[in-house]
Amino acid sequence: MTISLIVFFLLAAVAVLAALGMLLSRNAVYSALFLILNFITVAIFYLMLNAPFISIAQITVYAGAIMVLFLFVIMLLGAEKLPQNTSIRWQYPAAVVLGVLLALEFGYVLVFQIGGLSTAAALPANFGDPKDIGGLLFNQYLLPFEVTSILLLVAMVGVIVITKGDKTTR
Amino acid sequence: MDWFLILEWVIKAVILLLFLTAGFAYVTLFERKVLARIQVRIGPNRAGPQGVLQPIADAVKLIFKEELSPKDADKVIFMLAPVITVIPALVITAAVPWGRSINLFGREIALGITDLNVAALYILAVTSISVYGITLAGWASNNKYAMMGGLRASAQMISYELGLGLAFVPPILLAGSMSLVDHVETQAAMGIIRWWLYQPLGPIIFLIACIAEVNRAPFDMPEAEQELASGYHVEYSGMKFALFFMAEYIKMICVSMIGATVFFGGYLGPFVDQFPILGPVYLFIKVVGILFWMVWVRATSPRIRYDRLMAFGWKIMLPAALFNLTFTAVLVLLTGA
Amino acid sequence: MINFSLQEANPMLAPEYIPLAILFILATALGFLVVIIGNLFGPRRPSIRKAMPYESGMRPIGVGTRRTPVRFYLTAMLFILFDVEVIFFLPWAVVFRELGLSGLIEMGLFLLILLIGFIYAWKKGALEWE
Numbered sequence: 001m002t003i004s005l006i007v008f009f010l011l012a013a014v015a016v017l018a019a020l021g022m023l024l025s026r027n028a029v030y031s032a033l034f035l036i037l038n039f040i041t042v043a044i045f046y047l048m049l050n051a052p053f054i055s056i057a058q059i060t061v062y063a064g065a066i067m068v069l070f071l072f073v074i075m076l077l078g079a080e081k082l083p084q085n086t087s088i089r090w091q092y093p094a095a096v097v098l099g100v101l102l103a104l105e106f107g108y109v110l111v112f113q114i115g116g117l118s119t120a121a122a123l124p125a126n127f128g129d130p131k132d133i134g135g136l137l138f139n140q141y142l143l144p145f146e147v148t149s150i151l152l153l154v155a156m157v158g159v160i161v162i163t164k165g166d167k168t169t170r
Numbered sequence: 171m172d173w174f175l176i177l178e179w180v181i182k183a184v185i186l187l188l189f190l191t192a193g194f195a196y197v198t199l200f201e202r203k204v205l206a207r208i209q210v211r212i213g214p215n216r217a218g219p220q221g222v223l224q225p226i227a228d229a230v231k232l233i234f235k236e237e238l239s240p241k242d243a244d245k246v247i248f249m250l251a252p253v254i255t256v257i258p259a260l261v262i263t264a265a266v267p268w269g270r271s272i273n274l275f276g277r278e279i280a281l282g283i284t285d286l287n288v289a290a291l292y293i294l295a296v297t298s299i300s301v302y303g304i305t306l307a308g309w310a311s312n313n314k315y316a317m318m319g320g321l322r323a324s325a326q327m328i329s330y331e332l333g334l335g336l337a338f339v340p341p342i343l344l345a346g347s348m349s350l351v352d353h354v355e356t357q358a359a360m361g362i363i364r365w366w367l368y369q370p371l372g373p374i375i376f377l378i379a380c381i382a383e384v385n386r387a388p389f390d391m392p393e394a395e396q397e398l399a400s401g402y403h404v405e406y407s408g409m410k411f412a413l414f415f416m417a418e419y420i421k422m423i424c425v426s427m428i429g430a431t432v433f434f435g436g437y438l439g440p441f442v443d444q445f446p447i448l449g450p451v452y453l454f455i456k457v458v459g460i461l462f463w464m465v466w467v468r469a470t471s472p473r474i475r476y477d478r479l480m481a482f483g484w485k486i487m488l489p490a491a492l493f494n495l496t497f498t499a500v501l502v503l504l505t506g507a
Numbered sequence: 508m509i510n511f512s513l514q515e516a517n518p519m520l521a522p523e524y525i526p527l528a529i530l531f532i533l534a535t536a537l538g539f540l541v542v543i544i545g546n547l548f549g550p551r552r553p554s555i556r557k558a559m560p561y562e563s564g565m566r567p568i569g570v571g572t573r574r575t576p577v578r579f580y581l582t583a584m585l586f587i588l589f590d591v592e593v594i595f596f597l598p599w600a601v602v603f604r605e606l607g608l609s610g611l612i613e614m615g616l617f618l619l620i621l622l623i624g625f626i627y628a629w630k631k632g633a634l635e636w637e
Binding site: 176179180182183184186187191232233234235236237238239240241242249252253256257260261264283284285286287290291294298309311312313314315317321324325328329331332335336338339340342343346347348404405408409410412413416476477480481484485488492495496499500502503 | 523524525526527529530531533534535537538539541542544545546548549550551552553555557558559560561562567570572573575579582583585586589590593594596597600601602603604607608611614618622625629634635636
């Protein structure tokens with residue numbers, strides 16, 4: 001066991017526990033906090049995989065911006081004080097079916113695909129460098145990048161219609 | 171594993187934390203003294219000569235205060251919120267260089283915690299995390315003023331974060347790197363005047379966004395005493411209150427450090443090439459200058475109404491920052507700098 | 508068997524992030540230390556009146572945490588959209604010199620589409636705080 005493996009397993013435990021905490025807490029604000037913790041651990045994983053840009057972008061966008069939105073929505077709905085027994089009836093069978101499917105998929109990968117998971121190939125010296133990412137993003141992946149702007153535009157129009165639309169029809 | 175290297179890192183981290191904590195104590199005194207002078211008063215002058223022991227007296231007083239927590243408050247988050255607020259403030263300057271490397275005990279020691287090649291993004295990430303402590307403090311307090319203050323603070327901080335983030339782009343364009351060390355060295359190569367000419371609005375946008383980001387006057391609506399009874403920390407007392415206070419003043423120091431590095435030459439100054447040890451001194455002087463400006467602004471500007479504050483952030487700061495960055499990009503392209 | 512290739516692929520955190528980790532751990536310790544000091548030395552004499560939420564000396568009316576206005580949701584959503592834009596700006600700025608004119612046009616197109624949304628938001632009054 002090397003230090004990096006120990007760190008990896010500690011972080012993995014934190015990530016899994018945070019995910020469990022998010023699912024199991026009754027209070028939606030606690031769930032949001034556990035999710036933030038989970039995002040931050042995932043960001044540290046990216047960092048350990050030599051991808052600092054993705055890692056810090058993950059913290060900025062997911063743990064920062066998106067979770068602030070989640071917190072606002074939770075407080076907007078007053079969702080942190082939901083009554084205890086408000087589960088939807090079809091949720092349990094659906095969860096069981098999906099869980100079994102996931103386990104089967106996981107087992108298949110473990111049994112048949114294990115050779116394909118090994119990534120021991122040496123990384124290029126400047127792997128994950130912002131310069132590299134910029135070069136890739138603005139040459140090879142230019143179209144997805146430009147399409148992102150349309151996606152953002154649609155989201156912007158959507159949120160304005162939802163929050164401002166009722167005023168005109170009232 | 172090189173244990174001396176790890177020792178060096180630990181020592182530098184401790185130095186930074188001590189500087190920020192001691193800085194917090196003395197920025198409070200500095201602010202009270204400067205405010206007093208601007209208002210033709212004397213300011214605190216009883217504890218020690220010229221009141222230099224005042225921060226210590228304040229700390230001792232706060233340590234022995236009772237800590238209250240309101241009925242129906244969420245105990246865990248109520249306790250965690252001040253800690254969550256202070257950690258981002260303590261770590262945000264990790265990527266700021268204090269000077270060029272010096273030789274000490276036969277070792278080459280880089281002045282600064284670390285040099286990240288994603289430093290600008292790191293600063294943005296830590297800024298976006300620092301919203302939580304305040305929102306959660308407001309939510310956990312079970313108090314209407316605190317809730318309102320926390321929400322206002324977070325909405326204001328995220329709005330001005332855009333201007334802050336966009337103000338980082340022109341320096342990156344010019345330096346071709348996100349590392350703050352490269353920013354300073356590019357300033358050394360270009361000269362500070364040319365650095366500004368390429369981004370005429372940059373420093374102004376950055377400084378205004380910073381004041382909003384640390385919730386200080388004239389953008390201190392979330393903590394407005396008259397309207398919100400001091401906002402998100404109204405229910406806090408004792409050392410937990412001290413932590414919020416500490417976070418706010420440490421953030422002042424931090425944004426001054428970052429601003430001084432990105433827009434005012436950081437550790438550059440006369441003779442810094444011959445004596446790299448002068449670097450931290452110059453950085454310190456520049457930080458004090460920006461802090462003085464912040465106090466000055468507080469002393470002379472009235473508080474801005476909240477709707478106008480948000481409108482200013484979205485309708486003026488954001489377009490101005492976008493214009494500024496387009497201007498820089500076009501100019502870089504034309505001059506091939 | 509499962510091959511833990513983590514170590515070969517990557518000899519731990521990149522060295523520039525270890526000081527950051529050290530600073531982060533020390534900062535967290537400092538934060539909790541201050542809270543613990545306050546708990547150790549502060550007196551503890553709770554009373555009903557002290558535990559009341561502060562409402563300018565009046566008896567508190569209703570619950571403290573209420574549902575927030577939808578306005579905050581709108582602001583946070585707009586923030587996310589522009590924050591993603593800022594994230595894209597950063598690597599663009601790093602490689603701008605290599606990209607040259609095409610880089611300016613690419614980002615100009617991206618920005619133009621977002622500016623349409625921004626103007627729409629402005630006209631619809633989404634930037635107005637009411």
